[in-house]
Structures are given as C-alpha cells and as structure tokens.
Amino acid sequence: MNELSLQATPIAGALPAFHASIGPSELRATCEKARALKARLVALWGSDETARGGGYALHLALALRAGLLWLSAPLAREAPGYPSIADLYPCASRMQRAAYDLVGIHALDSADQRKWLRHGAWPEGAFPLRKDFSIASRFAQADDGYAFVKVEGEGVHEIPVGPVHAGTIEPGHFRFSIVGEKILRLEQRLGYAHKGIEKRFETMTLEEGARLAGRVSGDSTVAYAWAWAMAVEGASGIEPPPRAAALRGVLLELERIANHLGDLGYLGNDVALSFGFFQFWRLKEDLLRLNAALFGHRYLMDRIVPGGVSVDLPREAAARLLERLEHLEAEVATLKSIYDEHAGAQDRFIMTGQVTPELAERLGLTGFAGRASGMWHDLRVDYALAPYAPARPAIATHTRGDVAARVSVRFDEVAESMRLIRVFLRELPAGEIRVALPESPGGRRGVGWVEGWRGEVLIALETTQGNRIHRAHPHDPSWQNWPLLEHAVMGNIVPDFPLINKSFNLSYSGQDL
Amino acid sequence: MYQLLRQIAKTGIITEPAPQPDESLRELEQRLGEASLKRFGRSLAIRHVDAGSCNGCELEIHAANSAYYNLERLGIKFVASPRHADMLLVTGPVSRNMEEALRRTYEATPEPKLVVAIGDCGCSGGIFGESYASCGAVSNVIPVDVAVPGCPPDPAAIMRGILTAIAAPAKER
Numbered sequence: 001m002n003e004l005s006l007q008a009t010p011i012a013g014a015l016p017a018f019h020a021s022i023g024p025s026e027l028r029a030t031c032e033k034a035r036a037l038k039a040r041l042v043a044l045w046g047s048d049e050t051a052r053g054g055g056y057a058l059h060l061a062l063a064l065r066a067g068l069l070w071l072s073a074p075l076a077r078e079a080p081g082y083p084s085i086a087d088l089y090p091c092a093s094r095m096q097r098a099a100y101d102l103v104g105i106h107a108l109d110s111a112d113q114r115k116w117l118r119h120g121a122w123p124e125g126a127f128p129l130r131k132d133f134s135i136a137s138r139f140a141q142a143d144d145g146y147a148f149v150k151v152e153g154e155g156v157h158e159i160p161v162g163p164v165h166a167g168t169i170e171p172g173h174f175r176f177s178i179v180g181e182k183i184l185r186l187e188q189r190l191g192y193a194h195k196g197i198e199k200r201f202e203t204m205t206l207e208e209g210a211r212l213a214g215r216v217s218g219d220s221t222v223a224y225a226w227a228w229a230m231a232v233e234g235a236s237g238i239e240p241p242p243r244a245a246a247l248r249g250v251l252l253e254l255e256r257i258a259n260h261l262g263d264l265g266y267l268g269n270d271v272a273l274s275f276g277f278f279q280f281w282r283l284k285e286d287l288l289r290l291n292a293a294l295f296g297h298r299y300l301m302d303r304i305v306p307g308g309v310s311v312d313l314p315r316e317a318a319a320r321l322l323e324r325l326e327h328l329e330a331e332v333a334t335l336k337s338i339y340d341e342h343a344g345a346q347d348r349f350i351m352t353g354q355v356t357p358e359l360a361e362r363l364g365l366t367g368f369a370g371r372a373s374g375m376w377h378d379l380r381v382d383y384a385l386a387p388y389a390p391a392r393p394a395i396a397t398h399t400r401g402d403v404a405a406r407v408s409v410r411f412d413e414v415a416e417s418m419r420l421i422r423v424f425l426r427e428l429p430a431g432e433i434r435v436a437l438p439e440s441p442g443g444r445r446g447v448g449w450v451e452g453w454r455g456e457v458l459i460a461l462e463t464t465q466g467n468r469i470h471r472a473h474p475h476d477p478s479w480q481n482w483p484l485l486e487h488a489v490m491g492n493i494v495p496d497f498p499l500i501n502k503s504f505n506l507s508y509s510g511q512d513l
Numbered sequence: 514m515y516q517l518l519r520q521i522a523k524t525g526i527i528t529e530p531a532p533q534p535d536e537s538l539r540e541l542e543q544r545l546g547e548a549s550l551k552r553f554g555r556s557l558a559i560r561h562v563d564a565g566s567c568n569g570c571e572l573e574i575h576a577a578n579s580a581y582y583n584l585e586r587l588g589i590k591f592v593a594s595p596r597h598a599d600m601l602l603v604t605g606p607v608s609r610n611m612e613e614a615l616r617r618t619y620e621a622t623p624e625p626k627l628v629v630a631i632g633d634c635g636c637s638g639g640i641f642g643e644s645y646a647s648c649g650a651v652s653n654v655i656p657v658d659v660a661v662p663g664c665p666p667d668p669a670a671i672m673r674g675i676l677t678a679i680a681a682p683a684k685e686r
Binding site for chain 2: 119128136138139141166170192193196197211212215217275277281282285288338509
C-alpha cells in the first residue's frame with residue numbers, strides 16, 4: 001500500500017486485499033490521503049476486542065487501485081472514540097451511527113449524532129455486538145423518539161410514508177417535505193428490518209454462516225454467498241476448483257439478469273406501461289423456472305458454498321441454458337425497442353431523479369446506479385478474478401444519471417451478462433466442484449468482495465478457533481446509495497418518487513442487518 | 514404502437530390453472546362462517562406487510578402477480594392500506610423494530626380479517642430465530658390463520674396459502 005505509505009500485510013485469498021493497523025490519531029490523515037487518491041470508502045464497522053485482550057476497534061474498507069485495503073484502528077476500552085470521517089466520506093455518516101448503536105464506539109465531532117439502527121428494541125447504553133451482550137437479551141420496547149429534520153416555511157407540509165408501505169416492498173420510513181407537488185426534502189429512517197444478523201453470525205460456524213450470508217438480502221443471495229465463500233476460503237487457505245469458479249460466474253450473472261428484468265418491468269409499470277410489467281415478469285419467471293430446473297432453486301440460494309458450489313451443471317443442462325438465453329436475448333431486444341420508442345415512458349424516464357457525476361463522486365454512489373452517473377467502477381472489470389479475467393467483461397456506463405440512464409445501464413448489463421455466461425460455459429473447465437473446508441486455527445482474516453447486481457457486496461470476516469466466527473460484517477452497496485436517493489428526488493414531483501426509487505431499487509434488509 | 518400490440522398478440526394468454534387449497538397449512542381453525550367466506554371468495558383485498566424479511570418472499574409475492582399466476586383473475590388483489598384489506602400477508606421474522614407497526618396494521622384491518630404468514634421465517638423465525646432484535650414467528654405477535662413454509666415459498670405455494678385461508682373448513686365441504 002505504497003499509495004498511502006502504510007505498512008500493510010496481504011490478506012490471504014483470491015482478492016488483492018491488504019490489512020493495516022493504524023492509531024486513531026492517524027485516521028483522518030490517512031483518509032484525507034485516500035480521498036485525494038480517489039479511493040472509495042467501501043465499508044465502516046466496529047468490533048469488540050475485549051475478549052482478545054484489547055478494547056474495541058474501528059474498521060474501514062477502502063477501494064484503492066491496487067485492491068481492497070482493510071484498516072483497523074484499535075480503540076480504548078473506556079470511552080472508545082475516534083475522529084469522524086463523515087466530512088471526508090459523507091457515506092460514512094450512517095455507518096458511524098450504526099457502529100455506535102451496535103458496538104458503542106463513538107465518532108467524535110460528527111455532525112449527526114442521532115441513532116440509526118437502534119429504534120426502541122434496546123436501550124441507549126446497551127450495545128448488541130459487544131461480547132458481554134447476550135443474543136437472547138430482551139428489553140421492554142421504548143418509543144423510537146427519532147428527531148426528524150423539520151422543514152419550515154410558507155406552504156410546506158409533510159408526507160410521512162411507512163414503515164408499512166403501499167406496495168409490496170420492504171419496511172422503511174420516508175418523510176417528505178413538500179410544497180405543492182414538489183419535493184423539497186426527503187428524509188429516510190431505516191433500520192426497521194434489523195434482525196440481528198451480525199450477532200447471529202457469531203453463534204455459527206463458517207460453514208453455517210453461508211446460509212445466513214445468503215439471506216442478508218434475498219435478491220442478492222448469490223453475491224452474498226460468493227462473498228462469504230471468498231472470505232472463508234481466504235481465511236481457511238483453500239481455493240475453489242476452476243469449474244466451481246466458472247459456475248459461480250454463471251450463477252452471479254443469472255442473478256443480475258433476473259433482477260434487472262424484474263425492475264425493468266416495474267419501471268414500465270410505474271409510468272403506467274403495465275405491458276412492461278407483464279412482459280418482463282413473464283421473462284423473469286421463465287428464467288426463475290429455468291434456475292429451478294437446472295440448479296434446484298429459483299433464486300439460486302445456497303448454490304455457492306465455502307469450497308465451491310453445491311450443484312453441478314451437466315453438459316445437456318448447459319446446452320439448455322444456452323438455448324434459453326438465446327431466446328431470452330431476442331425477447332429482451334424486442335422489449336427494449338418498445339421501451340425506447342414509447343414516448344410516454346421516455347418522457348417520464350428522461351431527466352427524472354437525476355444524480356449528476358459531481359454529486360455521485362462526492363457522495364460515493366456505487367453499483368449500476370453509480371455507473372449511470374459517471375462512476376465507472378465494476379469489480380468484475382477493475383480487479384477481474386476468476387472466471388472474469390479471460391472473459392474481459394465490458395462495463396456499462398452513462399453520465400446523465402437520471403432514470404433513463406439507469407434503465408439504459410440495466411439493459412446493457414443484461415446483454416453483457418448473457419455474453420459472459422456464454423463465455424463461461426464455452427470454457428467450462430472439467431473436474432471437481434467443491435473442496436472440503438479444513439479445520440483452521442482461528443484468528444484469521446478473510447475478505448469477500450463481489451459485484452452483485454446492485455453493486456459491490458463486501459464480507460469482512462475474522463475467525464476464531466473451531467471454524468467459528470469472531471466478527472463478520474456484511475456490507476451492502478445500499479449503505480452508499482440510500483443517501484443519494486434523498487438527493488435524486490429533490491425538486492421532483494411526489495408521484496415520480498416510486499419511479500425514482502425503483503430505478504435504484506435499494507435494499508432495506510441489506511443495510512438494516 | 515404496432516410492435517407493442519404485436520408483442521401482446523404473440524404472447525397470448527399464459528396464465529396457468531390455480532392451485533387447490535391445502536388444509537395442512539392451516540394453523541388456526543377457520544374462524545369465518547360460510548357466508549363471509551363466500552363473499553371473500555369472489556373478492557379478497559390483501560395488504561402485504563414485510564415485518565423484517567430478507568426480501569426473498571417479496572420477490573415471490575411479486576411473481577404471484579405476474580401473468581403466469583395472475584392472482585387478480587381470482588378476485589384477489591393487493592391494496593394500499595390495511596383499512597381496505599381483508600387479509601394480511603406477512604413475511605419475515607418479525608423484527609422488534611417492526612413489532613409495533615405490525616400490531617397497529619393488524620388493528621387497523623377491519624373485522625373479519627385473516628392473516629397468512631409467508632416463508633420459513635414467518636412460520637418459525639427461520640434462520641434469524643428469536644433474539645434481542647427478532648420476535649421470530651409472525652404468530653408470536655398476531656394470530657395467524659395459515660402459514661406457508663419455504664425459503665422462499667414459490668408463487669403457487671403462496672397462492673395455495675391464500676386460497677386455504679378463504680376455503681371452507683374441511684368438515685363443511
């Protein structure tokens with residue numbers, strides 16, 4: 001990590017990843033340097049090290065050109081605090097608040113000191129991810145009492161929405177301040193789906209954790225399962241067989257196609273083109289049924305496991321997949337031309353919910369939404385691991401950052417995913433699909449970093465003896481993108497909110513944990 | 514426009530036959546009389562509540578509204594408010610942060626009302642179980658008439674659960 005003049009040690013595994021320890025007093029200087037190098041903040045989390053003779057620790061994951069840098073800053077046992085980095089990396093703000101709610105480490109001088117994941121289920125001063133906090137603890141429910149920002153002025157009024165929404169979506173609360181039909185400000189309150197995932201990991205073995213990782217965000221189950229497997233394999237010193245790596249690529253791209261198809265359908269629906277919903281969901285259903293027939297699960301849950309994959313793809317099945325993809329590609333092309341030429345739909349898509357490249361860069365927009373706003377990062381391209389490197393994935397990009405740009409990137413990614421699957425299957429290596437997980441001594445680090453359909457999914461893992469988990473932090477790209485949605489809707493009309501929201505389709509469960 | 518109409522004609526009607534009710538999914542004895550059930554049978558309004566799921570079950574509920582399953586042809590539709598609903602379709606282990614919202618949604622639903630819990634988590638808490646953050650099964654928070662296991666249950670299973678909830682109890686049939 002010469003870029004940051006740090007003493008970093010490589011983290012074992014498939015990824016170019018490094019770990020470095022720094023003192024809390026060096027944190028800001030390091031982050032300033034990283035920001036100047038255009039390094040992205042991927043994740044921020046805390047851990048309790050009291051059982052290992054320390055105090056607490058703050059962890060950051062930064063994306064540098066050379067790979068992923070995992071920084072740890074040990075913090076004191078009494079009043080653990082560190083200087084806030086939210087002014088350097090605005091997306092850190094909610095992560096810092098969550099790290100306080102869960103571990104009790106305090107971001108000093110942070111502008112926003114409100115709680116984030118904690119509502120009324122556990123009291124201030126109790127920290128679920130501390131080792132002396134029992135997972136079975138029960139506290140009486142208290143009022144959330146969350147201090148929303150009040151927007152005042154003539155004609156301003158509020159629309160509170162959720163946590164139970166009008167549509168079939170995950171729980172969250174949106175507070176709109178509006179004038180007439182125009183949105184002045186949106187404030188999000190999330191955390192409703194917090195179900196103790198990180199604490200649950202600590203009761204599990206590395207092998208059991210795979211199932212839970214695959215359920216952090218159900219629509220990205222393949223990405224999470226792969227990231228989990230990558231982290232465990234690194235920490236255990238094993239490598240998946242080449243055939244498993246290629247099949248993982250096939251599974252991840254199938255997940256990407258299915259999600260983009262579903263959202264493209266809903267984007268049609270949200271502009272009163274219900275034709276789009278019925279057509280795209282027909283294609284999505286065809287794909288889900290094919291997944292079930294070929295791999296045994298419609299959403300491909302639990303197909304990627306530490307050591308490889310749990311299901312093989314025989315030659316005839318691969319041929320069937322290729323044949324179905326050809327059919328799907330033609331259908332998507334027809335629908336794309338219908339969307340492109342539909343004046344009503346385009347009128348609603350273009351210049352709606354815009355995130356400019358400048359804003360995207362400043363706030364750290366990621367994933368396909370980032371690629372639609374000039375943030376041209378894609379882990380499949382930037383650090384191409386097996387099986388991506390030889391397939392030379394093409395990055396889908398746009399700069400306008402509106403709903404239309406996100407639609408365009410999604411269409412391009414569907415086409416590219418189909419091409420990638422063809423390449424993976426054409427060059428599918430023979431041999432084993434899984435290696436056994438050895439008993440490892442514990443005290444190891446592992447990282448998994450995968451470009452899921454929504455964006456980069458990270459698993460940061462620290463093991464303990466008996467193949468158990470000291471700390472596992474799953475990070476969803478929605479952490480980065482939710483705050484951008486607050487900006488994207490400003491000045492838009494309220495009825496365009498569902499459309500803008502769907503064009504991002506962010507995860508609640510993935511960030512609530 | 515021509516291309517759009519051509520696509521509709523080319524696709525044709527792809528809706529498949531609806532599944533039959535399955536008494537083994539029933540948790541509570543049928544609370545509704547035959548008269549109410551007859552009414553529900555022709556028009557059922559559902560409010561979905563995600564009480565903390567991973568979003569997997571939501572994907573399958575969406576799919577149940579797709580052309581293959583076409584819930585609406587059975588007179589079953591999703592509504593935007595519990596006040597318009599006859600049935601709550603609840604997913605997830607109930608997170609403690611959603612416990613109050615779920616209870617209030619149940620109270621806001623007019624009688625007679627039915628509750629169908631969806632997925633392994635809705636049935637038992639699933640892999641998330643009960644903890645400082647999770648109440649586990651939906652039935653730990655509100656009464657559940659029918660519970661549909663699966664991770665996630667497929668659209669046909671979800672439909673079967675809904676249809677079971679509005680089917681007359683076995684002895685009356």
